[in-house]
Amino acid sequence: DAKTTQPPSMDCAEGRAANLPCNHSTISGNEYVYWYRQIHSQGPQYIIHGLKNNETNEMASLIITEDRKSSTLILPHATLRDTAVYYCIVRVMEYSTLTFGKGTMLLVSP
Amino acid sequence: ETGVTQTPRHLVMGMTNKKSLKCEQHLGHNAMYWYKQSAKKPLELMFVYNFKEQTENNSVPSRFSPECPNSSHLFLHLHTLQPEDSALYLCASSPQARANTGELFFGEGSRLTVL
Numbered sequence: 001d002a003k004t005t006q007p008p009s010m011d012c013a014e015g016r017a018a019n020l021p022c023n024h025s026t027i028s029g030n031e032y033v034y035w036y037r038q039i040h041s042q043g044p045q046y047i048i049h050g051l052k053n054n055e056t057n058e059m060a061s062l063i064i065t066e067d068r069k070s071s072t073l074i075l076p077h078a079t080l081r082d083t084a085v086y087y088c089i090v091r092v093m094e095y096s097t098l099t100f101g102k103g104t105m106l107l108v109s110p
Numbered sequence: 111e112t113g114v115t116q117t118p119r120h121l122v123m124g125m126t127n128k129k130s131l132k133c134e135q136h137l138g139h140n141a142m143y144w145y146k147q148s149a150k151k152p153l154e155l156m157f158v159y160n161f162k163e164q165t166e167n168n169s170v171p172s173r174f175s176p177e178c179p180n181s182s183h184l185f186l187h188l189h190t191l192q193p194e195d196s197a198l199y200l201c202a203s204s205p206q207a208r209a210n211t212g213e214l215f216f217g218e219g220s221r222l223t224v225l
Contacts, residue, residue, distance in 0.1 A: 034212050043112070043200050043216025044153070091212055097143075097166065098214060100153040 133201030
């Protein structure tokens with residue numbers, strides 16, 4: 001699976017949009033981009049995934065660049081409960097495992 | 111509530127003890143996973159079970175022994191552990207291990223301390 005690069009930490013004010021970047025310049029054509037988050041002392045939680053089109057669900061939006069070498073996870077109105085480590089993962093759909101990196105620690109402040 | 115329940119949530123054991131971690135999922139999934147998360151390190155996949163059969167063992171030492179009696183239950187038997195095995199052990203499930211959407215459902219983890 002392709003490697004990903006994320007900033008180690010980011011800050012965001014409560015109520016503002018949080019834009020979390022991820023670089024995956026070696027991504028292959030059949031690899032999907034996944035985002036998970038892990039709130040302190042809890043298990044990771046699935047957020048969203050996509051291949052090449054932008055995706056949106058009730059939690060977030062995923063914007064994938066046209067060349068697919070990077071993506072951005074957008075939390076439109078961050079709350080204090082969104083403080084967590086956010087993981088960007090690329091994975092071939094048929095494979096069973098997810099490989100987690102170090103992620104981005106997002107701190108949402110009042 | 112993710113539908114994946116892990117017990118105990120916290121466990122302290124000596125190096126000569128034998129203990130077990132339990133995971134139960136109520137989602138009707140057929141694949142279950144054990145991950146290990148040590149302090150300041152990324153999650154590491156340990157084992158994968160698909161339809162009760164072990165499909166992946168990520169070079170885990172034999173002092174960790176998994177058991178999957180059915181698709182809803184997964185155990186991790188612990189024997190003669192070392193202090194460096196202290197970590198958060200996370201269980202996850204998915205509809206199946208192959209050709210799935212990549213959405214794993216995690217439990218809240220069992221925090222293990224080895225003295």
